[in-house]
Amino acid sequence: MSDQALNTAGRPARARLAPRGLATVALLAAGVCLLPMVAVFLASIGGGFDTVRHLLQTVLPRYAGNTLALVLLVSCGTFMIGVGAAWLVTMTRFPGVGLFEIALVLPLAFPAYVLAYAYTSILDHPGVVQSTLRAVMGWGPRDYWFPEIRSLGGAALMLVLVLYPYVYLLARASFLQQSGTTFLAARALGSSVWGAFFKVSLPLARPAIAAGVLLTVMETIADFGTVAYFGVQTFATGIYTSWFSLGDRTGAAQLALCLLGFALLLAMLERAQRGRAKYHDPSRGNKGGNPPVELTGIRAALAMVLCGVPVLLGALLPIVALVAMGLGSEQDLTSARYLGFAQNSLMLAAIAAVLTLGAAIAVGFYNRIQPRSLARGAAYVARLGYAVPGGVIAVGLMVPFAAFDNRLDAWMRATFDISTGLLITGSIWLLIIAYMVRFLAAALGAYEGGQALVHVNMDAASRSLGKGPMATLRRVHLPILTPSLLTAALIVFVDVMKELPATLIMRPFNYDTLAVQAYRLASDERLDGAAVPSLVIVAVGVLPVILICRQVGRSR
Structure with missing residues (x-):
C-alpha cells in the first residue's frame, strides 16, 4: 500500500480522536x-453502625413501608390512567379525541406539591367541599366521615395525577408504532377489540409502558414537597429531618444510601427494559390497516369521561382553585x-x-x-x-x-x-x-x-x-x-x-x-399565600408542555 493510501486511511481515525478539552469536560x-x-456511600459507612441499628429499631421500617406503599399506589394508578388514556385516544374515535390527546399531557406542568396545596384548600375540613356539605345537610363537625386528604393515599393521588403523562406519552408512542396486521389478525381470529388489546397491543407495548412506570416510581421516591406537607414519613422526608431538625449528618447519609440503592436498582431495571424494547417502522405497520374504532352513544360518552377526568383533576380544577386562593391572598x-x-x-x-x-x-x-x-x-x-x-x-x-x-x-x-x-x-x-x-x-x-x-x-x-x-x-x-x-x-x-x-x-x-x-x-x-408563587411555577411549567403537545400532535 502506498504512503498516500496509508495517510488517507489514517486520517479518519485521527479525526475521530476527541480533543483533550472536550474529553476533560465530559469526564x-x-x-x-x-x-x-x-460521598453518600463513604459518609454512611464511616459513621459506624450504631446509627444504623438505631434507625432499624425506630424510623427505618416506617420510612421503608410508607415509601414502598407510595410506590405501589402510584405505579398502579399511573399504569391504569396512562395506558387506558393512550389506548382510547390512539385506537378509538369519539367526540373531542383530538383535544384530549393533547390535554392529557397538561398535568406535567404541575409539581405534585402544588396540587397538594390546591386540593387541601378544596377538600380539607374548612375547604369548600366539606363546608358546603355541612351547610346543605346541617351536619356538625362530628356528624359525618370524609376521606382525609393529608394522608398516604392523598399523597399517592397527587403524584398519580401529575405523573401519569409519563406513561401516557410512552404508551401512546408505542401504540402508534405497532403493526396493524397483528391487531387485525387477532380480530380475524375472533377476539373482540378489548380482547385484541389485552392479547396483542398491551404485550407489544410492555417495554415502553414499563419504562414509563419506572420513571414515575423514580419521581415518587424523589418527591419531598407533597409527602412533607401531608405528613407522610418517607426516606425523602427522613433525610431532611435528620439533616436539619436532628443535626444527624451520619443518619442522613445512611438514609440517603438506602434511597440511593433503591433508585439505582430502578435505574438498572429501566435500562434493562429499554435494552429489550423492540421498535417497528410505523410506515409499514399502520399503513392501510388497523383503522380506529368509532365509538358512539354510551361508549363515546364513557370514553370522554375517562379521558376528561384526569385532565379535570390534574390541571383544570387545580388552576381554578389556585386562582381563587391567590385572589384572596x-x-x-x-x-x-x-x-x-x-x-x-x-x-x-x-x-x-x-x-x-x-x-x-x-x-x-x-x-x-x-x-x-x-x-x-x-x-x-x-x-x-x-x-x-x-x-x-x-x-x-x-x-x-x-x-x-x-x-x-x-x-x-x-x-x-x-x-x-x-x-x-x-x-x-x-x-x-x-x-x-x-x-x-x-x-x-x-x-x-x-x-x-x-x-x-x-x-x-x-x-x-x-x-x-x-x-x-x-x-x-x-x-x-x-x-x-x-x-x-x-x-x-x-x-x-x-x-x-x-x-x-x-x-x-x-x-x-x-x-x-x-x-x-x-x-x-397560609395556603392562599402559597397559591401565588405556585401559579408562577405552573405558568413557567406550561412552556415545555406546549412543546410536548405540539410533538404529540405531529405524531398523529
Whole structure:
C-alpha cells in the first residue's frame, strides 16, 4: 500500500480522536455526577453502625413501608390512567379525541406539591367541599366521615395525577408504532377489540409502558414537597429531618444510601427494559390497516369521561382553585420581596440550564466521536443523576465540600490567622452543580435524540473538508440540533424552577426561591399565600408542555 493510501486511511481515525478539552469536560461532568453517590456511600459507612441499628429499631421500617406503599399506589394508578388514556385516544374515535390527546399531557406542568396545596384548600375540613356539605345537610363537625386528604393515599393521588403523562406519552408512542396486521389478525381470529388489546397491543407495548412506570416510581421516591406537607414519613422526608431538625449528618447519609440503592436498582431495571424494547417502522405497520374504532352513544360518552377526568383533576380544577386562593391572598407579585424570589429562581434556572446543556453537549459529542468504554461509561454515569433524588444529591455534595471548607479554614487559621469560612458550602454554585447532576440526564436525552438525526456521513464530509471535531460540532451539529438544544435547555430550566428538596437543603442563607416560598407558606398553613408563587411555577411549567403537545400532535 502506498504512503498516500496509508495517510488517507489514517486520517479518519485521527479525526475521530476527541480533543483533550472536550474529553476533560465530559469526564469532569461525569465525575461530578458520580461524586454524590460515592460521598453518600463513604459518609454512611464511616459513621459506624450504631446509627444504623438505631434507625432499624425506630424510623427505618416506617420510612421503608410508607415509601414502598407510595410506590405501589402510584405505579398502579399511573399504569391504569396512562395506558387506558393512550389506548382510547390512539385506537378509538369519539367526540373531542383530538383535544384530549393533547390535554392529557397538561398535568406535567404541575409539581405534585402544588396540587397538594390546591386540593387541601378544596377538600380539607374548612375547604369548600366539606363546608358546603355541612351547610346543605346541617351536619356538625362530628356528624359525618370524609376521606382525609393529608394522608398516604392523598399523597399517592397527587403524584398519580401529575405523573401519569409519563406513561401516557410512552404508551401512546408505542401504540402508534405497532403493526396493524397483528391487531387485525387477532380480530380475524375472533377476539373482540378489548380482547385484541389485552392479547396483542398491551404485550407489544410492555417495554415502553414499563419504562414509563419506572420513571414515575423514580419521581415518587424523589418527591419531598407533597409527602412533607401531608405528613407522610418517607426516606425523602427522613433525610431532611435528620439533616436539619436532628443535626444527624451520619443518619442522613445512611438514609440517603438506602434511597440511593433503591433508585439505582430502578435505574438498572429501566435500562434493562429499554435494552429489550423492540421498535417497528410505523410506515409499514399502520399503513392501510388497523383503522380506529368509532365509538358512539354510551361508549363515546364513557370514553370522554375517562379521558376528561384526569385532565379535570390534574390541571383544570387545580388552576381554578389556585386562582381563587391567590385572589384572596395578600401576596403581591410586584413587591420587591416577590421580585427577589422570582429573580433568584430565574437566575438559578438560567445558569443551571446553560451549564447542564453545555455538559450534555460535551458528554454526548464525546461519546459520538470516540465511542469507547471510557466515553460510554461517562455517558452512563451522567444518566444516573436522574435516578438520584434531590435530597440524596444534596447530602452527597454537602458532606465532601463541607469537609473541604472546614479543613481549608483550619489550615488558613493555623498558617495565616485568617478565617476563610465556608467558601463552597452554602453557595449558589454548589446548588447549581446539584441541579446539573439531577437534570443532566434529561438534557442528554434530548441532545442525543436530536443527534440521531445527524448522519455519520455529515461528519465524514466535514472531515474530508479538513475540519476537526470541534469545527464539525460548531458548524454542522449545533445548527441542526438547535431545536433539540432549546428543548433540552427549557426542560432543565422548568425542572429547576420546580425542584424543592435540594434547594431547601443547599440554598444560601436568606436566599429563597418561588418554590421555597410556596413550601414555607404552605407549611405555615397560609395556603392562599402559597397559591401565588405556585401559579408562577405552573405558568413557567406550561412552556415545555406546549412543546410536548405540539410533538404529540405531529405524531398523529
